[in-house]
Amino acid sequence: MSQDAVQIKTQPDPYEPFNITQGFRVGDLVFVSGQAALTLEGEIVGVDDFDAQAQQAFHNLADVLAAAGSSLEQVVKVTIYLTDMSYFERVVALRERFFTPPWPADTLVEVSALALPELMIEVDAMAMVNGQTVPRS
Template sequence: MTDAIQIQTDPDPYAAFNIAQAYRVGDLVFLSGQAALDLEGNLVGVGDFDAQAEQAFENLRAVLDAAGSSMDKLVKVTIYLTDMSNFGKIVALRERYFSPPWPADTLVEVSALALPELMIEIEGIALIEGQVTAG
């Protein structure tokens, strides 16, 4: 039987919302959506997509690090945007934060996220052990 181990940063900005940042299940880590909140739970970059996106990607990295994983072990991400006109910026951010072989990706435009000021949220699944390799 495989146990699920909760993963969190210190401090954990999601604790106030009763949300786990991630769970490790076997050799996989499942991450909740990472948004533009700093570690104290303050919203970063109100009205500034670039600042919010940077914070969301950095939060993704921080939770992966806390889980014993890394950005190059991501196998799947889902990116939620409130405005699909930022698609080109997402492509550039993927190139900056990810590396080949690229993680599988679903990009979705939504009318709103958990907080009205949020413009982006990223969830993911990553390996703990092993490597992601091209086929």
């Protein structure tokens, strides 16, 4: 691995048992693995509760970004995986809550399942670091 790539992890790291890195900082960019409704101890939050899971996933994303020296305000690309596209309108509301215009580039995908059967949403992202922010209107 390049010396320019720095592994990002929270303490404790709920992804360590799965051999997944939470993210990497490469120069002035950070790449965050999919964040789901897990506590730092690896417990699932909000079984059968999409809103609770979504909130936890976005909070986890914010925590990993902060550990990398970034933030939600610096996100330039986000991918959101849903197990049911009927949650689309709620995702729009989540984007309004956690991001600001101009909105990050986005891919929204319905999948048949996520890593654990109870999970309903997963969010990954790319962001800038070093104090760079996306000009928001």
